[in-house]
Amino acid sequence: VTAGARQKPGQTRLDLLKTNLKILDQIIPQLVKYSPDMILVMVSNPCDILTHGAWVISGLPKERVIATGTHLDTARFRYFIGQRLGVAPSSVQGYIIGEHGDSSVAVWSSVNVGGIRFADLLKCVGSEGDTDQWGELHKKVVKAAYEVIAGKGYTNWAIGLTTASVVSTILDNKKEVVTVSTSAKDRQGIENDIFLSLPVVLGANGVVSYINLQLSESEQQNLCKSAEAIDKAIKSICG
Template sequence: MKKATSLSELGITDDISKAFFRPIQSAAPPSPSKRRTKVSVIGAGNVGMAIAQTILTQDLVDELALVDAKPDKLRGEMLDLQHAAAFLPRTRIFADTDYAITASSDLCIITAGARQIPGESRLDLLQRNLDLFRIIVPPLAKYSPEALLLVVSNPVDVLTYIAWKLSGFPPNRVIGSGTNLDSSRFRFLLADHLEVNAQDVQAYMVGEHGDSSVALWSSISVGGVPVLGSLERHQIEYEEGVLEKIRKAVVESAYEVIQLKGYTSWAIGYSVASLARSLLRDQRRIHPVSLLAKGFYGIDEEKEVFLSLPAQLGRGGVLGVASVHLTEEEAKRLRCSADTLWEIQQKLGI
């Protein structure tokens, strides 16, 4: 891909820098231990560019590489971001259709994916995404063998499993964005109703990303106060049906955005940027992300499925899974999702 126009191409030599800066005598070379942080985003669509833009504005990386199959669209997005250099932290931005540009990435974020065709079955869609991931994942693993893989493409749980299989990476280094955004929507809905800041609400959605996600009601707290326990102490009645309505409202909120504007982008951009921050800066924060869930909450050890569970994230990827209490009904629904995903994965032939 053609690079952005440089001053040297316009006839200005590199010697011009000498007119602006006087060299320091006997200066020591840069420290060999100095390291630059690099993130690659695969897919320059609405989601990929929202993620890239949010990562840039939050000053999370030194280098950002963009990869997409459409060279003109890709170059346009790269130039658009580069032209904002005066308003952003200093980040080198590259773009190419060649995966070699992702070499030595610390984190590779996959947003590319095939969209469902009307009348197409879920299995057919997955098969097309499997074919696409066969093109994407092996080069990423080749050029950045020590990287973390973060899958955002949907259906995220199965595609994270596919990325794990194709990369050959250990499971702790392959993560799906999972229900991190679902949980944010959940927290917003509760915070809006209670008129508090969403950052003071602790609430998790776990399990399969989508319609069958599980709301962990017993884990909800506001300012450290358990919500259900507080309701019971104040003898405020609530019904299971009401709780289920709230869960469905969280799930349907994404569909509402898609119906109104055609796609979701900004929320997933902030969600993935928060995951990138926790991973790259070794913050060890807890996020509900899609991870290899076999052996947790009664999920069969033989079923290699990825589901969202509250996980501690750091530079090594998934560092551990929080021991969150699940009711028997919640655990049952989690195992049901695992069974469904495992059945689908068995048909992919990977």
């Protein structure tokens, strides 16, 4: 589902919420009527909150309702790390989780290149004590979409490729580990009944299983803050 109001320059994804929820109210019931066994993939922003809304409206099992989420953020994260190190992004492992937006979390403790963990070499990587400023790469990831929107008014190529990648994983039953927005309640220390991005195994029936990351204390705190931000936005709409 890509239908939604266009994100304007300077506008956050959360600003789009009320308008796009109204659009879902019109679209989702018809999708369920004609495709009751579908895997619902949300692309419209703010995708985490809209995915929760789509799940509520559709009545589908949670494992069959996802969003592209931080799949693109993760790809950009790996690209920027590879660019700085002079290696191919395919040789970099690491995840961006949480909200697809300003409160996303870079899981530096998961980053490795060629099997070598960053955290073993750089104890303060991504933290305030990081003198090499690796944390700036996460800021670049967050700013990337805003820069594209400021330049041409919309995003299309990167999110298009991301959506194709997610859909291909489902259609071909690849069972790849991808970061997509999924039901997060009781996972990774999250108590809120929300959707946000976590690494999952994705296949023909949707989410097959979840990858339990060993987060650092600061990463766990930031993930919970991201969850609270999403939960607050949902409650502001639902009352």
